[in-house]
Amino acid sequence: MSGAVWPRDARFAVYYAPSRESAWWQAGCAWLGRDAQSGMLCTAPQPDDLARPLAELTGAPRRYGWHGTLVAPFGLAAGITQHDVLEATREWALTQSAFTVPVEAATLGDFVALRPAEPEGEAKLRAVAASALQTLNALRAKPSAADLARRLAAPLSERQRALLTEWGYPYVFEEFRFHMTLSSSLADAAERASLVAWWRARIPALGALEIDQAALFVEPAPGEPFVLWQRVPFQTREVK
Known part of the structure; x- marks a missing residue:
């Protein structure tokens, strides 16, 4: 995908994705049934106590690929090219230090997701996301009046509405909650509990996430399904 030329109306996003060689990348892609970097379909595991195939429960996150959002998808502002986005993201990444974050599986509303297990990890990821957003915001196309009105019609707090208007997304800065989505919206609490239990049993062997x-x-x-276009490594490891 490194040499891809994207349509002008493509949307770009900065996500956290585990390294391609890591057990976390393999496990997440297998769970969702798709590798967003290679484009290949994967064989998903099947928790024993599910009444329907896992693929029926993971359609929404499968389209986005295995990731945790740092900067939500955005269109390009007038005069901005995909090369501008890539260069700005690479330069930003060189200002970031690698660190590890223990994670846990949990329900977030009607979804199942991985999230930081400790407040320190949450705070570090919030800072990374805020830095990326501030760096790339000038490259983002502003939403149309109709699109903004549609988004503002959602049930948001006043602060979230203000963030949406200024930054194009309501869940940024202090409203940001890092997560890696594992399911579509599931009305059945038993299904959600089954997915959480499956991941809780496997997280100890996978270890902490390497945010590098x-x-x-x-x-x-x-x-269309999101594809992983370019990985941007962080420059340094955090000094203890």
């Missing part, structure tokens, strides 16, 4: 890079993902056209 980000990745540029691209939605080539509205509704």
Whole structure:
């Protein structure tokens, strides 16, 4: 994907993605049934106590690929090219230091996701996301009046509405909560509990997440699966 030329109306996002060689990348791609970097389909595991195939429960996150959002998807501002986005993201990544974050599986509303297990990890990831957003914000196309009105119609707090208007997304800065989505919205609490239990049993062997890079993902056209275009490694490891 490194030499891809994307359509002008493609959307770009800065996500955290585990390194391609890591057990976390393999486990997440297998769970969702798709590798967003290679484009290949994967064989998903099947928790024993599910009444329906796992693939029916993971359609939404499968389209986005295995990731944790740092900067939500955005279109390009007038005069901005994909090269501008790549260069700005690479330069930003060189200002970031690698660190590890223990994670846990949990329900977030009707979804199942991985999230930081400790407040320190949450705070570090919030700072990384805020830095990326501030660096790239000038490259982002502002939403149309109709799109902004549609988004503001969602149930948001006043602060979230203000963040959406200024930054294009309501869950940034102090409203940001890092997570890696493991399911679509599931009304069945038993299904959610089954997925949480499956991941809780496997997280100890996978260990903490290594936050040593980000990745540029691209939605080539509205509704199409996101693809991992470029990985951008962080420059240094945090000094203890």
